[in-house]
Amino acid sequence: LFQYLHNDRFVDRVLAKCTGSNYPAINSSELSEILVEVPEPEEQQKIADCLTSVDELITAQTQKVEALKAHKKGLMQQLFPAEGETVPKLRFPEFQNAGEWVEIRLGSVALLRNGYAFKSAEYVDGGPYRIITIANVQQGLLELESTKRIAALPSDIQEHQVLWLGDILISMTGNVGRVCRVTAESLLLNQRVGKLIPNTINDAFFYQLLQREEFRNSMQLKAAGGAQGNLSAGDITEYTFSMPTEPEEQQRIADCLTTLDDLVTAQTQKLGALKTHKKGLMQQLFPAMDKVDA
Numbered sequence: 578l579f580q581y582l583h584n585d586r587f588v589d590r591v592l593a594k595c596t597g598s599n600y601p602a603i604n605s606s607e608l609s610e611i612l613v614e615v616p617e618p619e620e621q622q623k624i625a626d627c628l629t630s631v632d633e634l635i636t637a638q639t640q641k642v643e644a645l646k647a648h649k650k651g652l653m654q655q656l657f658p659a660e661g662e663t664v665p666k667l668r669f670p671e672f673q674n675a676g677e678w679v680e681i682r683l684g685s686v687a688l689l690r691n692g693y694a695f696k697s698a699e700y701v702d703g704g705p706y707r708i709i710t711i712a713n714v715q716q717g718l719l720e721l722e723s724t725k726r727i728a729a730l731p732s733d734i735q736e737h738q739v740l741w742l743g744d745i746l747i748s749m750t751g752n753v754g755r756v757c758r759v760t761a762e763s764l765l766l767n768q769r770v771g772k773l774i775p776n777t778i779n780d781a782f783f784y785q786l787l788q789r790e791e792f793r794n795s796m797q798l799k800a801a802g803g804a805q806g807n808l809s810a811g812d813i814t815e816y817t818f819s820m821p822t823e824p825e826e827q828q829r830i831a832d833c834l835t836t837l838d839d840l841v842t843a844q845t846q847k848l849g850a851l852k853t854h855k856k857g858l859m860q861q862l863f864p865a866m867d868k869v870d871a
Contacts, residue, residue: 580628581613584863585856614864624862631855638848645844649837653789656830658819660791672826679822684814686778690737691810692766695727704728709740709759710767714748716755717788717838727765737772740764745773745784747796749808754796756787771813779824781831786818788834 581587590611595601615621655667663677695708704726713720730739740746744759750769766772775783786792795816800806821827 580625580859581863584859586863586865587613627862628855628858631851631858635848635851635855638844638851642841642844642848645837645841649834649841652837653834656833657786657789663819669826669829672821672823672829675821675823675826678819680817680819682814683816683818686775687783688774688776689810689814690772690774692768692770693731693734693738694768699727700725701728702726706730706763706765708765708767709746709770711748711750711769714746714755714757714770716793717757719746719757719760721761734765738766740766745787747771747773747787747813751805753800753806753808754793758784778820779827779831781835782820782827785831785834792816
């Protein structure tokens, strides 16, 4: 029964009986009237055992992903100086005598560029260009499933508003301070999404620095106070942080943390594959519900 209730077809049938548009709800009598098919007890157990074993694999894989994320979080706390300190607790041997880190203003090592004000009337289905909004910018992840499209580039769009692989983006409204990289082509920068362009700092080191909780917490504090948080350009460019002066040390830290990012990505993809596998299994192990109701 537990597995059956997670079947998309059953969920769709429940939603079809729900009332209310903003917050769909179903009462107990309506829920109890939904018909379900059940095989013999032995077959029920066989199906349950099969799906439960996949659930256990998914749980184990989820724990592996979370363990990697926790490991990276702890490592970042060691590789970057704590507040009020000028050197990190953990330093690679070749840089033990490299001297203290220096405090830098973000705007002195990177440019911040704003997005284009696209008009909803220009959106089309299947257009070649996808528009990246604040909703697409998740922490460490560019979400591309829910993007609006346009058929052609606006005549007055600026060069920086056409995105390239590896560009660094930051959310400036709502859930502010989320930072991710561009991972696809033919994407355009919408307003209230900032594009950070590092110039006198290692690109990969700069990206890892922006992934720290300290940075996001600082941005959220600056945006607090209104019904919907907003960051100004100054809120971002005036942020200060410490960095090593030697480019080689910046690169060494970036390489270490990027390797962990690659591991997290690979394990997350395995987790997604397991979930997709289970979903496909459920579609095969449970009958379609086209004509179940009387």
